[in-house]
Structures are given as structure tokens and as C-alpha cells.
Amino acid sequence: MNKHITLIIFIHILFFSIACSNKDKNKTNNSSSNKTSVKKDAKKSASAAQLNKAAQLIAGVSATDIAAVNAAAVFKKNCASCHGLKGDMALSGAKKLTESTASLVEKVAQIYHGKGLMIPYKNVLKDAEIIAVAKYVEQLR
Ligand code: HEC
Structure with a gap:
């Protein structure tokens, strides 16, 4: 046994x-060189392809569809937990949206594709909601 x-x-x-x-x-x-390049990519801001996609989204959604979105409600539900109701909070490494210098395209890319601790919202929000909430964020500045 x-x-x-x-x-x-x-x-x-x-x-x-x-x-x-x-x-x-x-x-x-x-090889360890792969590792360092992955790290670098993660730190980089939105890629050209991501910015392209964001520009396409902005061009593809009608103003009526964007206007129909209650952007404040979308923001409160999905974004305020990290960015604060007024966008002036910076939890989980988030940036203060009130101090963001990112362009509308960069904001849409960030929301659509995500980055760092912020998840991609492409499967969470509709295209019109993503653009409406990005425009809402512009107003918080
Ligand atoms: C889990 C926390 C979290 C949530 C929820 C979240 N974000 Fe973020 N957000 C972050 C973090 C962290 C960053 C910084 C990412 C980085 O640069 O590494 C960021 C960055 C951003 C930026 C870029 C700011 C700049 O100047 O570069 C925008 C715009 C933004 N968020 C908008 C939103 C919107 C709109 C929502 C809701 C749809 C949202 N975020 C939800 C954490 C969050």
C-alpha cells in the first residue's frame, strides 16, 4: 500500500x-524581445486603425440617432463609477475627463476599443450611444 x-x-x-x-x-x-514590444503597445494611445474605425463610426451615425440618445443617462450608468458624475473623478487609473485634451475621434476610439482598466464598449453600447456619450464628455470640460 x-x-x-x-x-x-x-x-x-x-x-x-x-x-x-x-x-x-x-x-x-x-524570446524576451516579444514581451517588451507587447508592453510598449499596451502603453501606446489608440492605433491608427482604431482611430480610423472611430472616424468611420462618427461619419456613419446620423445626427438624429445621436440626438435620440440620453447621453447623460448612458454616462451615469456606464462611466460615472470611474470618472465620476461630472467627469472630474479619477478612479482605477482613469483620467479626469474634465481635463481631457483628447479629440472627439480619440474619445470615440477610447470608448469603442477600451484601454487600460477601461473595457471596450463596442459590444455594450450602440454606435450612436458611444458617439453621444463622447460628445457628452466634451461638454464636461
Ligand atoms: C473601470 C473604470 C472605467 C469606466 C467604467 C470607464 N472608464 Fe474611461 N477611462 C478609464 C481609465 C483607467 C482611463 C485611462 C486609460 C489609459 O489611458 O490607460 C480612461 C480613459 C477615458 C478617456 C480618455 C481620456 C483621455 O484624455 O485620454 C475617455 C474619453 C473615457 N475614459 C471615457 C469613458 C466613457 C465615456 C465611459 C463610459 C462609457 C468610461 N470612460 C468608462 C476607466 C474607466
Whole structure:
């Protein structure tokens, strides 16, 4: 019986060490330079493709659809928890929206694609809601 348990433990240790050595291999194969470039990308502001997409969104939504959105309510429900009701709060690393110098396109890109601790809202809000709330944020300044 004791022998049995020892054998099982031995097999576990064996598999564990094989798994660990494979992990290390993957690490070296991927090379550490990849890691640094990923980090850099995460810090960069919206990419050209993201800004392009944002500009398309702004061009594609009609003024009537934007006007139909209760932007204040959208902001209160989705954004105020980090940015504050007046956009002057900075929780979870958020920026004070009252001090934001980002353009409308940059704001739409940030809301649509997300960044840092802020989630992307492309699947949460409708296009018209994203643009309406970005315009609402402009007014908070
Ligand atoms: C979980 C917290 C959180 C929520 C909720 C949130 N944000 Fe943010 N927001 C952030 C953070 C963090 C940043 C800074 C991201 C960075 O630059 O790394 C940010 C940045 C921004 C910026 C860019 C400001 C600038 O000058 O660069 C805008 C615009 C913005 N948020 C609007 C919104 C809107 C509109 C909503 C709601 C639809 C919202 N946020 C919801 C955390 C949040």
C-alpha cells in the first residue's frame, strides 16, 4: 500500500517537472524581445486603425440617432463609477475627463476599443450611444 502511494507521488513529480521544463522551453523560444514590444503597445494611445474605425463610426451615425440618445443617462450608468458624475473623478487609473485634451475621434476610439482598466464598449453600447456619450464628455470640460 505504502509502495503504491510512493509510486503515485513519484509519477506526479515526474509529470510536474516535465510540464515545467516545457514551459521554460516555450519562454526561451518566444524570446524576451516579444514581451517588451507587447508592453510598449499596451502603453501606446489608440492605433491608427482604431482611430480610423472611430472616424468611420462618427461619419456613419446620423445626427438624429445621436440626438435620440440620453447621453447623460448612458454616462451615469456606464462611466460615472470611474470618472465620476461630472467627469472630474479619477478612479482605477482613469483620467479626469474634465481635463481631457483628447479629440472627439480619440474619445470615440477610447470608448469603442477600451484601454487600460477601461473595457471596450463596442459590444455594450450602440454606435450612436458611444458617439453621444463622447460628445457628452466634451461638454464636461
Ligand atoms: C473601470 C473604470 C472605467 C469606466 C467604467 C470607464 N472608464 Fe474611461 N477611462 C478609464 C481609465 C483607467 C482611463 C485611462 C486609460 C489609459 O489611458 O490607460 C480612461 C480613459 C477615458 C478617456 C480618455 C481620456 C483621455 O484624455 O485620454 C475617455 C474619453 C473615457 N475614459 C471615457 C469613458 C466613457 C465615456 C465611459 C463610459 C462609457 C468610461 N470612460 C468608462 C476607466 C474607466
